[in-house]
Amino acid sequence: MFCIRYLVRGLIGKSYKYRFKSVMFQPVTHVIFDMDGLLLDTESIYEEVIDHIAKKYGKTYTNDIKLKIRGSPEPVTAKIAVTDMQLPLSPKEFTEIFDPLCYARLQHPPLMPGVEKLVLHLRKHNIPMAIATSGKKEISLIKTKDYPKVFSCFNHVVYGSSDPEVKHGKPHPDIYLICASRFPNPPSPEKCLVLEDAPNGVVSGIKAGMQVVMVPAANVTEELKKPATLVLKSLEDLKPEDFGLPAYD
Incomplete structure (x- = not known):
């Protein structure tokens, strides 16, 4: 069997779907999820916060900078934001403004489409799952508190911005x-199968030697989708059996 990295995009009606012929993927036994933008609809909130900070100093938070930041740990986010937008702040000062705004706005983020169905299905069939998020533990616990049924299904969580390893x-x-x-x-x-939304996360999973299913945001360019093993519009479109996992009933 083989992994295919480039999929043929077909235009159906007014929406894009990804089609493929005679494609097989390597069977997996474990699934690792990203969190922001993949499990939780939070990326737009982060972008609103950074845009708010940028406008305060007369700067523009461009799409190129958004894509560069997306999926990065918080110290890297702060450094890129300050450097690329030439903000009159240190990364530390940026973080001191950024964190309180995020804490206030991330109290009740919605789940992304297809998340609950997929996670509970995999849990039902005893498929080991974990989360690898670039976020801090403290703010991640706030974001997930409304969904104990879903987040209790994961074996563990690695918080990239606060894990010393x-x-x-x-x-x-x-x-x-x-x-x-x-x-x-x-x-x-x-x-291991990685589920990601961000280009940085996709590259991370591929470099780790894993297959990566990407569910990108609308502003992600075609070029940045190319490293992914498979690109889908939504987790609702994922067929677990394509990767040797139990099919939905």
């Missing part, structure tokens, strides 16, 4: 390799 954040492979190593009877990387 994660020396290099996404797009480096560290977080996904560390996440895989913390499962009971840790699987080899090729037995």
